[in-house]
Amino acid sequence: MKRTLIHTLTFLLVMGSAQALAEQHTVKMKNSGNDGSMVFEPGYLEASPGDTVKFVATDPAHNSVSEAVPEGAEDWSGSINEEITVTLSEEGVYVYKCVPHATLNMAGVISVGKSTNYDAAKAAVEKLSNAAAANQGRLTGYFDNVAKP
Structure with missing residues (x-):
């Protein structure tokens, strides 16, 4: 009984510590930013498994919708003007867009x-970039930061 209690308390301590180490990142959805018009800021982010990303509607008429996620990760689809928090549960590359401004x-x-x-992430980036009428090269520039496996 005593040994089981010690194991349980140790497990809870380790799990609590892992959750405490997870970081929350903020990505702003903006009409204009450092990388031009209709932009997520930052547009490229490095994170760790278990981290969260909060998409903040800094300017109106934006949303965040996943375009590609690693196997085992959940897709997301935020409504227009909605702040949404996404947990990055799996290692890999997450590609996302603003639906009303994907052509930009x-x-x-x-x-x-x-x-x-x-x-798969590279293919999603190419698809989005090829369909874009403006800001050519921005998304592929972000993807260039991703390390090849």
Whole structure:
């Protein structure tokens, strides 16, 4: 009984410590920023498994929707003007966009640990970039920061 209690308390302490180490990142959805018009800021982010990203509607008429996520991770789809918090549960590359401004290449990349889904993420970046009428090269520039597996 005593040994089980010690193991349980140790487990809870370790789990609590892991959650305390998780970081919350903020990505602003903006009409204009350092990388131009209709932009997520930052557009490229490095994080660790278990971290969260809070997408903040700094300017109106934006949302965040996943375009590619690693296997085992959950897709997300925020409504227009909605702040949404996403947990980065798996290692890999997360590619996301603003639906109303996707043609303006309002999209971003999050790299979490090893780029386990590099090829799928690259294909998503190419698809979004090829469909964009403005801000050419911005999203591929973000993706260039991702380490090849």
